[in-house]
Amino acid sequence: MDGLEVLMPLGLRSGWECNSIQVMIRLLFIDDDPGVQKTLKMVLSESYQVISAFTGNAGLNALKEMDPDVVLLDINLPDKDGLDVLEEIVACPSAPPVIMLTA
Template sequence: MTKKILLVDDDVDFIESTKTVLESKPYQVIVAYEGDEGLRKAREEKPDLILLDIIMPVKDGFTAAEQLKKDPELSKIPTLMLTSYSARRSETSIPVSRGFSLEVDDYIDKPIRPEELLATVEKYLNK
């Protein structure tokens, strides 16, 4: 069965390139453009994996991830945060509510090479 991946990011161009890579596998890719929409789609679609950007309008990625991890049904879905390199390096000063202590599964540095993205996604889907 085709695995379902929920991609939450506010950058349409980033979404398009990432979607192209993931669909080549093929994975089924569902898209959301901010945290609240991401949470709603996660409940509706029950994806196998979630890719979550951090800085987004309406609801940022940290807050969304926190709510995902609190939801007993959704907390088991592997959640990978998409970060820009500087945010990964150290504590970030980006305007979001949470720090890095969040219990997400992994962080993916943006930009990511197609082969690395696929390898990481595969690793968590097979867990």
Template sequence: MEKKQILVTDDERGVRDSFHMVLKDTYNVLTADCARECLRIVKCSHPQLVVLDVRLPDMDGLEVLKEIRQINGSLPVIMITGVGTHKTAIEALKLGAVDFI
């Protein structure tokens, strides 16, 4: 059986590596360090889940979430951040994120 794909997008290598280490036995883990790469992978590789940082170097994570929704409206996206606010969490959920960590 083919492993499902999870895309982890975070500008911090340690975060990407940690997700990869924990998930690699069960999932095919794709990683991106910026919004541009995230959107390219979403379009080309069709992951089954995206884990997306709120703060990216080239675009706000909420804007990336909006673009992902335009590409694939049913793709589950979990937003992550180390510096989030309640306002950001509410906005992410309104935009279609399935969770905010």
């Protein structure tokens, strides 16, 4: 998928196992700023499965394909206004909660 990156938590990437069942929250982060993406991935990737999309359209595609539990959405995107993306997200029957961000 163009403009999309999935980052697994460090423990899952390294083959870490434990006796308890861990449920990882899938977080879709839609933001075109590489610096913001990198910073939030560093902070969130140990606890969440982070799905990154750099455009509104890539984010909407990821929403359909990855079924995230929550969305972090930038208001200013290169291809679509974040509020327009929000409208499309909430129109989905199983829309996840959305947290809007801006610089």
